[in-house]
Amino acid sequence: MKFVAFERTKQGTGASRRLRNAGKTTGIVYGGTAEPQAIELDHNALWHALKKEAFHSSILEMELAGQTSKVVLRDVQYHPFKQLVLHVDFQRVDDKTKIHLKVPLHFEGAENSQAVKVEGCTVTPLLHELDVVCMPSQLPEFIKVDLSQLNSKSTLGVQSIKLPSGVKAVLRGSNKNPALISIKLPEVVVDAAAAAAPAAAPAKKGKK
Template identity: 75%
Template sequence: MNFVAFERAKQGTGASRRLRNAGKTPGIVYGGSAEPQQIEVDHNALWHALKKEAFHSSVLDMELAGKTSKVLLRDVQYHPFKQLVLHVDFQRVDEKTKLHMKVPLHFAGAEESPAVKVDKCMVNPVVNELEVTCMPSDLPEFIDVDLSKLVKGSSLHLKDIKLPKGVAPVIRGSQNKSNPVLVTVTAPEAEPVAPAEGAAAPAAAPAKKGKK
């Protein structure tokens, strides 16, 4: 994906407010061997781009001052209640340096699994994205996760899925967390058994007589 940015000379709260009033969003590009650079982006174009999953998880082509460079979206600040982007951060990409990124997980096949199709279980994703490390050229837009083989009483762990070539998971914490659960399977609740039609109601217990 690509977007157009413009150099921003003036800084400060007042300058940023005037930019927003003019339909622009202030931002910054940092990283790599160059100094951080203040930029501005068309707000409407940015707003629509932010609705696309790929804009958050892909290497982007940024056109700035007649040149195109590779960047990643790193942070977005939204207005608390208005549909307004207050500020956006991008990081320059070095083609020879590994990235740490959160990549969306796309789950498919649950309805065809024995857990759902036969045993009427519920399939519950525990996480919707996975933190990975890879070279920029290997960064996937998303990771497909096949749920078609899930069975009742099972769960899907990190080591159960196949990651794209060149992509490795980022493991934090102890070794016990090296294989986290991604998806759980919940058995359906047992429905109460209704008495058969025409069955006699249980006899009421005799009332106790009080002492005279």
């Protein structure tokens, strides 16, 4: 994905406010061998780009002062209640240096699994993205998780994901195989009136 940024010469709270009033958003690009560069972007174009999943998890091409460089989105600051982007951070990407980024997980095939189709289970994703480290050229836009073989007793953790070549998951904490999904069996509905009704009394035998 490509976007256009402009050099920002004036900084400070007042300058940022004037830029926002003019439909611009402040930002900074850092990393690599160059010094951090203050930038500004068109707010509306940025707002629409941020709605796209790929803008958060892909290598982006930033055009700045007639030069194009590769960057990744690192941070976004939103206004607490207005539909307004206050600031964005980008990091330069070096083709020879590994990057650490969150990649979306796309769960597919649950509706065709035995767990859902036959056993009536509800399958709920517990993780929606995965921390990975890889070379920029190997960064996937998303990672597919196949759920078509699930049954009600299945357990599926991060270690079950088939990662693309060169991509390694980054797991923190003691749990090295956190669950990806939860599988809930259908609730058994009991008719309260039927459950409360006394058993029918046995018929009495008549006298001979």
